[in-house]
Amino acid sequence: MYWQKSKWWWRLGIGLLLLGAYIGLYQLRLAQAAPTSGSGATVTLTNVSYDSTREFYQAYNQNFQKYWQRKSGEKVAVAISNGGSGKQANTVIEGNQADVVTLALAPDITSIQQAGLLKANWQQRYPDNAAPYTSTVVFLVRKGNPQQIRDWPDLLKPAVNIVTPNPKTSGGARWNYLAAWAYASKKYHSTEKARQFVRKLYQNVTVLDSGSRDATTTFAENGQGNVLLTWENEAKLVCQQHPGEYEIITPSISIKAEPSVAVVDSVVAQRNTATVAQAYIQHLYSVKAQKIAAQNFYRPTNQKVAQAYRKEFPALQLVTINDPLFGGWAKVQKQHFANGGIFDQIYGGG
Amino acid sequence: MQQTSKRLIPGYYFSLVITLLGVSLIVLLPFAALVISGWQVGAQQFWQEATNSRVLASYLVSIKGALVAAIINTGFGLLLAWVLTQYEFPGKWLLDSLLDLPFALPTAVAGIALAYLFSDQGWLGRLVVPLGWKISYTFNGIVIAMIFVTLPFVVREIQPVLEQLDFSVQEAAYTLGGGTSTILRRLVLPEILPALVSGFGLVFARCLGEYGSIVFIAGNQPYHTEITPLLIMFKLEAHDYSGATVLALVMLLFSFTFSFIIHSWQRWLLQRKG
Numbered sequence A: 001m002y003w004q005k006s007k008w009w010w011r012l013g014i015g016l017l018l019l020g021a022y023i024g025l026y027q028l029r030l031a032q033a034a035p036t037s038g039s040g041a042t043v044t045l046t047n048v049s050y051d052s053t054r055e056f057y058q059a060y061n062q063n064f065q066k067y068w069q070r071k072s073g074e075k076v077a078v079a080i081s082n083g084g085s086g087k088q089a090n091t092v093i094e095g096n097q098a099d100v101v102t103l104a105l106a107p108d109i110t111s112i113q114q115a116g117l118l119k120a121n122w123q124q125r126y127p128d129n130a131a132p133y134t135s136t137v138v139f140l141v142r143k144g145n146p147q148q149i150r151d152w153p154d155l156l157k158p159a160v161n162i163v164t165p166n167p168k169t170s171g172g173a174r175w176n177y178l179a180a181w182a183y184a185s186k187k188y189h190s191t192e193k194a195r196q197f198v199r200k201l202y203q204n205v206t207v208l209d210s211g212s213r214d215a216t217t218t219f220a221e222n223g224q225g226n227v228l229l230t231w232e233n234e235a236k237l238v239c240q241q242h243p244g245e246y247e248i249i250t251p252s253i254s255i256k257a258e259p260s261v262a263v264v265d266s267v268v269a270q271r272n273t274a275t276v277a278q279a280y281i282q283h284l285y286s287v288k289a290q291k292i293a294a295q296n297f298y299r300p301t302n303q304k305v306a307q308a309y310r311k312e313f314p315a316l317q318l319v320t321i322n323d324p325l326f327g328g329w330a331k332v333q334k335q336h337f338a339n340g341g342i343f344d345q346i347y348g349g350g
Numbered sequence B: 001m002q003q004t005s006k007r008l009i010p011g012y013y014f015s016l017v018i019t020l021l022g023v024s025l026i027v028l029l030p031f032a033a034l035v036i037s038g039w040q041v042g043a044q045q046f047w048q049e050a051t052n053s054r055v056l057a058s059y060l061v062s063i064k065g066a067l068v069a070a071i072i073n074t075g076f077g078l079l080l081a082w083v084l085t086q087y088e089f090p091g092k093w094l095l096d097s098l099l100d101l102p103f104a105l106p107t108a109v110a111g112i113a114l115a116y117l118f119s120d121q122g123w124l125g126r127l128v129v130p131l132g133w134k135i136s137y138t139f140n141g142i143v144i145a146m147i148f149v150t151l152p153f154v155v156r157e158i159q160p161v162l163e164q165l166d167f168s169v170q171e172a173a174y175t176l177g178g179g180t181s182t183i184l185r186r187l188v189l190p191e192i193l194p195a196l197v198s199g200f201g202l203v204f205a206r207c208l209g210e211y212g213s214i215v216f217i218a219g220n221q222p223y224h225t226e227i228t229p230l231l232i233m234f235k236l237e238a239h240d241y242s243g244a245t246v247l248a249l250v251m252l253l254f255s256f257t258f259s260f261i262i263h264s265w266q267r268w269l270l271q272r273k274g
Helices: A001-033 A051-072 A084-094 A105-114 A150-157 A172-188 A191-203 A212-220 A232-241 A264-270 A274-285 A287-295 A303-308 A329-337 B012-039 B045-052 B051-085 B090-099 B107-118 B125-131 B139-163 B168-174 B180-209 B214-218 B226-237 B240-274
Strands: A042-049 A075-081 A100-102 A137-142 A162-165 A204-207 A227-231 A246-249 A254-255 A261-263 A317-319
Touching: A042 A051, A042 A084, A042 B180, A051 A075, A051 A212, A051 A232, A051 A274, A051 A287, A084 A100, A084 A105, A084 A191, A084 B226, A100 A105, A100 A274, A105 A329, A137 A172, A137 A254, A150 A172, A150 A191, A162 A172, A162 A212, A172 A191, A172 A212, A172 A227, A172 A254, A172 A317, A191 A204, A191 A287, A204 A212, A212 A227, A212 A232, A212 B107, A212 B214, A227 A232, A232 A246, A261 A274, A264 A274, A274 A287, A287 A303, A287 B226, A287 B240, A329 B125, B012 B240, B045 B051, B045 B240, B051 B090, B051 B139, B051 B180, B051 B226, B051 B240, B107 B139, B107 B214, B139 B214, B168 B180, B214 B226, B226 B240
Parallel strands: A042 A075, A042 A100, A162 A204, A162 A227, A254 A317
Antiparallel strands: A100 A261, A137 A227, A137 A246
């Protein structure tokens, strides 16, 4: 039975092929895990971060590896994980061994602290509220700005369709909502009027994506809406990837978005990585790292670097989360984003 | 008198113990944990969380989408299975293996690709714009994602039944003067109905829980295109585990009730068939 025999050969061949492919992938993975051979053990560091820092930390990690090897002679491999800020914080609480967290907003790190993984004073342990780079919320419009959008009130025009991530699923998007709130409060000096303003604004939101990258895709790749309400760094990234197709409109007033960073004390104690983890965060404030941040469209906190890149980042009135109109994150979370808070209310009644 | 095993195939107790242990560890234990943590919420808070207007709207969106998708997929799946079992055509084996792709594709990838294809500027979405239809970022998009993800269920349920259909009975009926519709209704349908019902149930239950592909195509407008799993994600993002548990329990209740009805129906059908 010749044909049956040949059938078996086929099966064996395919099986061997799959096995070979698996071994190949495994070898490749090993090769990547240890990029340079040589003496000295490699320390691994895990940075659990949020959605939009992908490009920045890729560049920063390379810089830090060189810096750390020069300084201590130790090789360090940094693993980075990106995702929605709140979800990322949850994974750390549930036991994801993150040596450092670099998340989109302070409350996510506070929730890790409340789970007992780091000390209460984490925000005072590094300069500038433990936010080495900042950003703000801007409008991204299609080339030529057909809807003539210049500032926040233009977003309320009936013909304007806004795409923005949902503040409920995307921690970063809370800054977007707060930017609108900051403008309206500063302009009208009334909570009630601010509430009406943001309600009208969100009535013009046609797609409320779950994450900030999803919103970018919806706007840029799938051509939905006239305005993408997003972080400045995300908007600049879109402009870089699609040159000449979009324009960034910087409003008169916006929020100072402060993505926070921290060393996770209990994890570094357990993994014995405290020194390198602290250096990793501290080095974010160095001139070189600040430049990398600016090149990846984050506003540097170092004054000299900020001065050098001032053409890239237009000046505008920036409201911070500790401004009396907000009163800090604890108050904002309760007032705006808790169940039944203002963000839920503006959608009340359908 | 020495007792001998009555079973032909050995290893009855061994395999039974492993099965029960496996089911308990992988299925029952997580469910029990869910129920227990839901229990701790307290009746009043539970009721409040489970019935606020936005949550109610999301149940309706999820259930409506799942029903529409299940109905469409049952019809379409039956057609596909019929074509695959009754006809011969070139490339049949390819179509047969392509059908399993929705299972293999990560749902997020499917969601992003579908949102792109069916948006009003995408290849497929563009075609229905003149009709005034919009698919991506509307309720239609949710249904499309659900249909895609659950396409194989009905086909794979019905295929084996159709393959075993005894056509001599139908030929006999035909020679005795039975019309095509009578043959289909009285001979074919009773055979495949149990499989059809169970396929419908599988599609419905899977659609209710689907999250990954839908969030990319739904637009997520509160009250209109917001599915319940997304609201669960809101709660998790806010570190509100108990709120998330409440919604998860309600969804579980829906699909449990539904699969109970489906299974009873299916058993009744099979018993009647004898």
